[in-house]
Amino acid sequence: MLILAVDTSAVASAALVSDDVPEGVLASFSTEDTRSHAEVLAPGIQEMLASAEITGEDIDALVVGVGPGPFTGLRSGIATARTLAFVWGKPLHGMVSLDAVALEVAESTAAVPEFLVVTDARRKEVYWARYTLEDGRLPHLEDGPHVSFAADLPDLPAFGAGAGLYADSLDCHPEFAQEQPDALYLGQFALARLAAGNGLLDSTPLYLRESDAQVPGPRKRAL
Amino acid sequence: MNRSQPLVLGIESSCDETGVGIVRGTTLLTNTVSSSMDEHVRFGGVIPEIASRAHLDAFVPTLEQALTDASVTLDEVDAIAVTSGPGLAGALMVGVCAAKALAVATGKPLYAINHLVAHVGVGLLDGQDNGGGSRQNGAAPRLPENLGALLVSGGHTEILKINSITDDVVLLGSTIDDAAGEAYDKVARILGLGYPGGPAIDKVARTGNPKSIRFPRGLSQPKYMGTAEEPGRHRYDWSFSGLKTAVARCVEQFEARSEDIPVADIAAAFQEAVVDVISSKAVLACREHGIKDVLLGGGVAANSRLRELTSQRCASAGIRLHVPPLNLCTDNGAMVAALGAQLVMAGVEPSGIRFAPDSSLPVTSVSLPA
Ligand SMILES: [Zn+2]
Numbered sequence: 097m098l099i100l101a102v103d104t105s106a107v108a109s110a111a112l113v114s115d116d117v118p119e120g121v122l123a124s125f126s127t128e129d130t131r132s133h134a135e136v137l138a139p140g141i142q143e144m145l146a147s148a149e150i151t152g153e154d155i156d157a158l159v160v161g162v163g164p165g166p167f168t169g170l171r172s173g174i175a176t177a178r179t180l181a182f183v184w185g186k187p188l189h190g191m192v193s194l195d196a197v198a199l200e201v202a203e204s205t206a207a208v209p210e211f212l213v214v215t216d217a218r219r220k221e222v223y224w225a226r227y228t229l230e231d232g233r234l235p236h237l238e239d240g241p242h243v244s245f246a247a248d249l250p251d252l253p254a255f256g257a258g259a260g261l262y263a264d265s266l267d268c269h270p271e272f273a274q275e276q277p278d279a280l281y282l283g284q285f286a287l288a289r290l291a292a293g294n295g296l297l298d299s300t301p302l303y304l305r306e307s308d309a310q311v312p313g314p315r316k317r318a319l
Numbered sequence: 320m321n322r323s324q325p326l327v328l329g330i331e332s333s334c335d336e337t338g339v340g341i342v343r344g345t346t347l348l349t350n351t352v353s354s355s356m357d358e359h360v361r362f363g364g365v366i367p368e369i370a371s372r373a374h375l376d377a378f379v380p381t382l383e384q385a386l387t388d389a390s391v392t393l394d395e396v397d398a399i400a401v402t403s404g405p406g407l408a409g410a411l412m413v414g415v416c417a418a419k420a421l422a423v424a425t426g427k428p429l430y431a432i433n434h435l436v437a438h439v440g441v442g443l444l445d446g447q448d449n450g451g452g453s454r455q456n457g458a459a460p461r462l463p464e465n466l467g468a469l470l471v472s473g474g475h476t477e478i479l480k481i482n483s484i485t486d487d488v489v490l491l492g493s494t495i496d497d498a499a500g501e502a503y504d505k506v507a508r509i510l511g512l513g514y515p516g517g518p519a520i521d522k523v524a525r526t527g528n529p530k531s532i533r534f535p536r537g538l539s540q541p542k543y544m545g546t547a548e549e550p551g552r553h554r555y556d557w558s559f560s561g562l563k564t565a566v567a568r569c570v571e572q573f574e575a576r577s578e579d580i581p582v583a584d585i586a587a588a589f590q591e592a593v594v595d596v597i598s599s600k601a602v603l604a605c606r607e608h609g610i611k612d613v614l615l616g617g618g619v620a621a622n623s624r625l626r627e628l629t630s631q632r633c634a635s636a637g638i639r640l641h642v643p644p645l646n647l648c649t650d651n652g653a654m655v656a657a658l659g660a661q662l663v664m665a666g667v668e669p670s671g672i673r674f675a676p677d678s679s680l681p682v683t684s685v686s687l688p689a
Binding site for chain 2: 132133135137138139141142145152167168172173174176177178180182183184301303307308309310311
């Protein structure tokens with residue numbers, strides 16, 4: 097099974113992952129930048145497809161990170177994935193973007209039985225979720241995702257760029273202090289879940305916050 | 320690419336309308352629009368984040384509907400065009416990302432297009448009042464020489480001179496603060512008339528006396544106007560924020576005296592102030608720049624008094640006013656497709672997929688270079 101995975105919940109990234117190749121990864125790219133998704137994502141995907149000599153017909157399914165993440169960036173990945181899936185006539189699945197970091201933790205020497213994945217939600221808040229990990233199993237999302245102040249999170253080892261940002265109030269793992277959700281891990285996680293017969297989400301974004309819009313109150317009368 | 324009668328798909332997402340239009344050369348095949356206007360009603364104005372969320376969910380269904388309505392497949396499409404600005408940044412981003420993905424998935428060329436110039440592009444579609452353009456021996460309709468465009472909507476208020484719709488457009492004047500449609504929305508809220516303000520005020524104003532109160536005409540004092548020889552800094556510009564404040568003060572005065580607020584009179588007087596200053600400055604700009612034909616675009620083109628006074632003043636200045644059908648005046652994908660087709664036919668190269676949306680794209684950028 098060949099999957100095109102896309103995530104723009106923090107940085108822009110995409111990957112072609114397959115369970116038919118030894119390493120599992122045909123091609124991938126990611127940017128450092130968290131604000132130029134609209135420019136870099138489509139060219140990145142185009143070049144990745146070309147370098148791997150893959151066309152839309154070869155792809156079995158698409159996976160997109162549905163956040164949480166800053167809204168405008170998040171939407172650029174979902175708009176891209178939905179449109180590609182529509183044109184190619186392929187199924188599209190959603191994954192919690194924080195799952196990408198959770199899988200990366202699980203596959204590292206830093207793995208612990210219970211931990212948080214934390215990313216930057218801007219406005220002095222973080223997006224986070226709590227995962228548990230049993231030997232030989234995929235990380236399991238126990239709680240979240242949520243958006244909160246870093247100081248209000250459970251006292252557990254914390255992984256991800258959001259933890260690095262608030263290292264003074266969180267038990268941040270230094271090797272993961274800059275780690276962002278990456279489509280590479282999201283795609284691999286999706287493959288593993290599908291292989292295990294587990295379902296995935298649809299592509300509805302996890303905004304977690306309402307728009308800032310306020311319904312205007314009645315106008316003050318002059319008196 | 321078929322450059323003589325190109326099949327072009329246009330995408331619009333600069334404000335609260337998700338539009339997909341398809342044209343073949345100058346023939347309109349479909350103009351499919353999904354609006355999030357209802358979701359903004361309780362806020363009394365367009366909320367950018369709500370509009371952006373709605374674009375994301377509306378895009379694929381609108382695209383699918385447009386292809387069905389036009390009975391074309393993506394394979395047949397020669398080029399894709401998308402509004403890359405000006406507009407709301409987050410809203411533009413959705414359409415631009417979707418358009419780029421469409422280009423990647425289909426391998427079709429993509430044109431990044433100026434929204435304001437696209438409003439003029441609808442004048443080139445067959446079967447419209449095409450800005451007085453002529454069609455000879457089956458050739459594509461051409462826009463008249465000395466063409467101007469007056470664009471009035473909730474997002475913009477501009478007067479343009481179109482030397483060439485594909486590569487030479489000049490901004491003569493624009494609002495320096497609120498757009499006219501925005502002023503309508505704010506005043507409608509002050510008067511308790513609901514959203515969108517344009518139609519609500521237009522309706523109530525018909526029963527009011529526009530001369531009962533005189534509201535200020537922004538930027539019309541001599542120091543801003545100057546003379547034809549030595550134009551002031553804002554000779555063809557508008558400002559509506561002072562007008563909105565004047566309406567609020569007026570309402571407060573009635574309230575302070577515990578008198579009933581003459582809503583219809585205030586609405587009529589406000590509308591007269593807006594329409595008077597828009598039409599007088601637009602006609603002045605046309606006269607002083609040799610413009611003989613003016614195309615009216617934008618949602619406020621639906622306003623009965625604006626159409627009436629502008630056509631009167633144009634007529635007495637010897638200028639022809641052209642008003643496309645209303646569904647082509649408001650934001651839509653057909654206008655983007657129409658301008659895209661003009662660019663293809665003129666041999667302009669596509670923009671590629673690396674461009675960034677630009678919320679303040681100037682009209683001098685008709686399409687973005689690769
Ligand atoms: Zn517009």
